[in-house]
Amino acid sequence: xxxxxxxxxxxxxxxxxxxxxxxxxxxxxxxxxxxxxxxxxxxxxxxxxxxxxxxxxxxxxxxxxxxxxxxxxxxxxxxxxxxxxxxxxxxxxxxxxxxxxxxxxxxxxxxxxxxxxxxxxxxxxxxxxxxxxxxxxxxxxxxxxxxxxxxxxxxxxxxxxxxxxxxxxxxxxxxxxxxxxxxxxxxxxxxxxxxxxxxxxxxxxxxxxxxxxxxxxxxxxxxxxxxxxxxxxxxxxxxxxxxxxxxxxxxxxxxxxxxxxxxxxxxxxxxxxxxxxxxxxxxxxxxxxxxxxxxxxxxxxxxxxxxxxxxxxxxxxxxxxxx
Amino acid sequence: xxxxxxxxxxxxxxxxxxxxxxxxxxxxxxxxxxxxxxxxxxxxxxxxxxxxxxxxxxxxxxxxxxxxxxxxxxxxxxxxxxxxxxxxxxxxxxxxxxxxxxxxxxxxxxxxxxxxxxxxxxxxxxxxxxxxxxxxxxxxxxxxxxxxxxxxxxxxxxxxxxxxxxxxxxxxxxxxxxxxxxxxxxxxxxxxxxxxxxxxxxxxxxxxxxxxxxxxxxxxxxxxxxxxxxxxxxxxxxxxxxxxxxxxxxxxxxxxxxxxxxxxxxxxxxxxxxxxxxxxxxxxxxxxxxxxxxxxxxxxxxxxxxxxxxxxxxxxxxxxxxxxxxxxxxxxxxxxxxxxxxxxxxxxxxxxxxxxxxxxxxxxxxxxxxxxxxxxxxxxxxxxxxxxxxxxxxxxxxxxxxxxxxxxxxxxxxxxxxxxxxxxxxxxxxxxxxxxxxxxxxxxxxxxxxxxxxxxxxxxxxxxxxxxxxxxxxxxxxxxxxxxxxxxxxxxxxxxxxxxxxxx
Ligand SMILES: Nc1ncnc2c1ncn2[C@@H]1O[C@H](COP(=O)(O)OP(=O)(O)OP(=O)(O)O)[C@@H](O)[C@H]1O
Ligand SMILES: [Mg+2]
Numbered sequence: 001x002x003x004x005x006x007x008x009x010x011x012x013x014x015x016x017x018x019x020x021x022x023x024x025x026x027x028x029x030x031x032x033x034x035x036x037x038x039x040x041x042x043x044x045x046x047x048x049x050x051x052x053x054x055x056x057x058x059x060x061x062x063x064x065x066x067x068x069x070x071x072x073x074x075x076x077x078x079x080x081x082x083x084x085x086x087x088x089x090x091x092x093x094x095x096x097x098x099x100x101x102x103x104x105x106x107x108x109x110x111x112x113x114x115x116x117x118x119x120x121x122x123x124x125x126x127x128x129x130x131x132x133x134x135x136x137x138x139x140x141x142x143x144x145x146x147x148x149x150x151x152x153x154x155x156x157x158x159x160x161x162x163x164x165x166x167x168x169x170x171x172x173x174x175x176x177x178x179x180x181x182x183x184x185x186x187x188x189x190x191x192x193x194x195x196x197x198x199x200x201x202x203x204x205x206x207x208x209x210x211x212x213x214x215x216x217x218x219x220x221x222x223x224x225x226x227x228x229x230x231x232x233x234x235x236x237x238x239x240x241x242x243x244x245x246x247x248x249x250x251x252x253x254x255x256x257x258x259x260x261x262x263x264x265x266x267x268x269x270x271x272x273x274x275x276x277x278x279x280x281x282x283x284x285x286x287x288x289x290x291x292x293x294x295x296x297x298x299x300x301x302x303x304x305x306x307x308x309x310x311x312x313x314x315x316x317x318x319x320x321x322x323x
Numbered sequence: 324x325x326x327x328x329x330x331x332x333x334x335x336x337x338x339x340x341x342x343x344x345x346x347x348x349x350x351x352x353x354x355x356x357x358x359x360x361x362x363x364x365x366x367x368x369x370x371x372x373x374x375x376x377x378x379x380x381x382x383x384x385x386x387x388x389x390x391x392x393x394x395x396x397x398x399x400x401x402x403x404x405x406x407x408x409x410x411x412x413x414x415x416x417x418x419x420x421x422x423x424x425x426x427x428x429x430x431x432x433x434x435x436x437x438x439x440x441x442x443x444x445x446x447x448x449x450x451x452x453x454x455x456x457x458x459x460x461x462x463x464x465x466x467x468x469x470x471x472x473x474x475x476x477x478x479x480x481x482x483x484x485x486x487x488x489x490x491x492x493x494x495x496x497x498x499x500x501x502x503x504x505x506x507x508x509x510x511x512x513x514x515x516x517x518x519x520x521x522x523x524x525x526x527x528x529x530x531x532x533x534x535x536x537x538x539x540x541x542x543x544x545x546x547x548x549x550x551x552x553x554x555x556x557x558x559x560x561x562x563x564x565x566x567x568x569x570x571x572x573x574x575x576x577x578x579x580x581x582x583x584x585x586x587x588x589x590x591x592x593x594x595x596x597x598x599x600x601x602x603x604x605x606x607x608x609x610x611x612x613x614x615x616x617x618x619x620x621x622x623x624x625x626x627x628x629x630x631x632x633x634x635x636x637x638x639x640x641x642x643x644x645x646x647x648x649x650x651x652x653x654x655x656x657x658x659x660x661x662x663x664x665x666x667x668x669x670x671x672x673x674x675x676x677x678x679x680x681x682x683x684x685x686x687x688x689x690x691x692x693x694x695x696x697x698x699x700x701x702x703x704x705x706x707x708x709x710x711x712x713x714x715x716x717x718x719x720x721x722x723x724x725x726x727x728x729x730x731x732x733x734x735x736x737x738x739x740x741x742x743x744x745x746x747x748x749x750x751x752x753x754x755x756x757x758x759x760x761x762x763x764x765x766x767x768x769x770x771x772x773x774x775x776x777x778x779x780x781x782x783x784x785x786x787x788x789x790x791x792x793x794x795x796x797x798x799x800x801x802x803x804x805x806x807x808x809x810x811x812x813x814x815x816x817x818x819x820x821x822x823x824x825x826x827x
Contacts, residue, residue: 016346192696193689196682203675210634210672211687211740212658270677 020264055285064226072269077136086234090244115227164239202269341390370731413485578792586610595640615794663746
């Protein structure tokens with residue numbers, strides 16, 4: 001008797017705290033059902049797999065963005081860091097002929113380094129993340145464009161191509177990478193000091209500081225992690241299109257922010273869960289795919305995606321205000 | 324609606340069988356309550372008894388799950404705080420709700436800015452703000468930024484804001500918690516003035532001495548339940564009886580102080596100074612000692628303890644811990660030197676409101692429950708459970724968000740956090756602000772236990788009875804320096820107040 005009561009209480013709290021994510025999940029299911037009826041191609045194994053593949057890059061970037069936003073920040077430089085790491089890697093691997101694995105490693109280092117620099121400035125000079133990453137957005141892309149002199153690189157080695165296009169037991173490699181990223185992110189947020197501090201800083205920076213947390217260290221780590229995921233995305237994109245360019249990734253940061261928002265993470269920080277972001281990225285992927293299948297023009301697609309973002313967050317806000 | 328004439332003594336507000344449930348908590352269970360014009364009605368109860376919830380249902384911030392509410396004899400459904408204002412109900416909440424970067428007049432008129440020819444009528448705003456401030460006997464300039472005001476003045480602005488709406492009912496949730504003795508007396512004058520005009524005042528406080536001065540009737544709540552409403556005689560309340568009603572048992576000793584023979588010196592401060600305020604502060608602290616620091620708000624007590632802890636490092640001077648000179652320039656370094664600081668402002672500095680209780684408790688000591696970067700969940704949970712049990716934090720679950728706790732229970736979480744740290748030098752800045760008598764006794768016993776275990780405690784307090792009863796020694800501060808040190812057996816309220824005023 002006592003036990004069932006306790007259990008009910010626990011469940012209640014589960015629903016209470018994950019309401020947003022649960023409704024996003026339900027929305028995703030409903031969306032899939034509707035698309036299954038509207039198009040005959042949607043609910044086929046091949047298409048579903050391709051939805052996952054198409055969503056993988058945005059999911060990965062959104063995971064990093066989730067950390068940033070939970071900590072009370074924002075990262076507008078995501079797309080540019082993707083471009084920086086992919087373009088330099090491509091050039092080094094194809095034109096200079098370095099080992100592709102070394103190339104990938106360099107891409108990751110570039111991602112982490114640019115993130116870390118931004119984190120350092122945010123933490124030490126105490127400039128709002130919005131400004132620092134806005135600057136970063138043009139700086140990183142500028143460096144990328146300058147480095148490759150605006151030209152593209154084609155024909156990458158097989159190892160890279162496999163990462164973009166290969167699969168394991170039918171699951172595309174980028175999807176596998178995304179799954180690993182999400183497991184790691186969940187682990188970091190839930191099971192490590194770093195994750196707890198991320199929430200604490202976003203929830204109340206003063207209290208966090210007075211608890212002896214080194215805000216600067218955590219912030220630098222957060223932006224570095226976000227940068228690392230940009231590097232990973234840069235590698236995956238290169239493999240997928242079998243080419244690299246300094247102009248990829250424009251606007252990726254906005255998609256990532258959108259996924260985080262749809263996933264129920266509070267834009268003012270301190271609150272959010274990683275699985276919500278995954279759902280948000282999937283919702284965006286499914287909608288894009290569905291609209292493509294229905295041959296809706298890209299212009300309309302933009303409008304619809306915009307409405308979905310504002311709509312999703314509004315429904316959540318309205319429900320919360322009612323309470 | 325036609326205005327009824329209301330006479331002093333008429334019932335202007337009534338709650339019948341009101342129940343309010345939150346997930347997992349019944350905050351109010353079948354409550355009866357009424358308020359008469361021209362009376363001060365005190366709500367009394369332990370932390371989490373439901374006092375704040377009761378007034379939030381009065382102001383429409385919460386809607387009752389069941390029950391009826393009547394204003395001037397008519398049944399009403401209070402939709403939201405704006406509706407409550409229209410009904411003449413104004414409130415000053417436990418946590419202030421002013422916008423720091425707007426001026427006083429803008430705050431007083433927030434949301435109901437007067438318009439003239441389509442633009443805001445600044446002139447009227449300022450004039451009217453002056454009027455309401457006059458009503459509360461305050462001469463704050465309506466055009467100064469709220470941010471630049473002290474807490475006491477901010478509270479006057481809050482009251483003025485509530486009165487601006489022509490409130491017939493004024494609710495004050497623990498207004499005295501942030502005020503000095505002098506300011507409290509002024510507040511009481513304001514309340515008396517309003518009561519004479521027929522305003523009904525609902526007053527919440529944990530300080531029985533205040534209730535003694537101000538109350539006409541007292542309604543006691545316990546665990547969300549209505550216990551009793553008693554009429555009290557001014558300056559002659561039966562403290563023990565009220566406490567018994569409140570906690571359900573007799574409390575025999577309000578200040579259970581045990582004497583501990585002090586051990587070795589653990590902390591010495593020499594000539595600590597800051598450009599802003601502190602001037603050549605020197606003192607020493609022994610293991611097992613409880614050192615009280617008294618003084619007025621603004622005397623630099625908080626600055627001093629923050630300097631020792633590293634939150635706002637001093638510009639010059641020495642800090643010696645266990646005979647070794649140390650540099651403490653960040654809270655982290657403070658914690659490494661086994662110093663803990665429970666800050667006075669729990670909302671802004673003490674807690675992350677939107678995080679769970681267990682995370683807040685472990686926040687400053689995650690290293691202790693982690694292997695490298697990884698949190699050991701078992702240890703994490705057991706520390707949280709241990710601490711919350713020791714301090715009797717009232718909550719259905721440790722996964723509850725701190726913002727859903729009552730004020731006093733939040734304070735207990737702050738203390739839990741610093742106990743979890745196993746600090747050897749524990750600095751408590753206003754440790755019992757806003758916590759109920761029962762919990763106060765618990766905190767005092769805890770301080771005793773810690774002292775017995777050889778920990779050294781610095782307690783900053785504005786509550787003289789507490790300072791006098793619990794300290795082994797008292798330092799009094801005035802304008803950034805120590806104006807006197809009082810030895811045990813040598814203190815009295817008058818002596819402390821004199822030193823605090825810089826008159827000795
Ligand atoms: N929004 C909420 N969600 C869940 N529980 C709540 C919420 N607000 C209050 N409670 C719970 O309701 C109970 C009553 O809380 P309330 O704030 O009214 O206490 P209080 O008497 O004002 O205490 P204090 O003296 O500490 O301020 C507490 O157990 C509290 O945890
Ligand atoms: Mg309260």
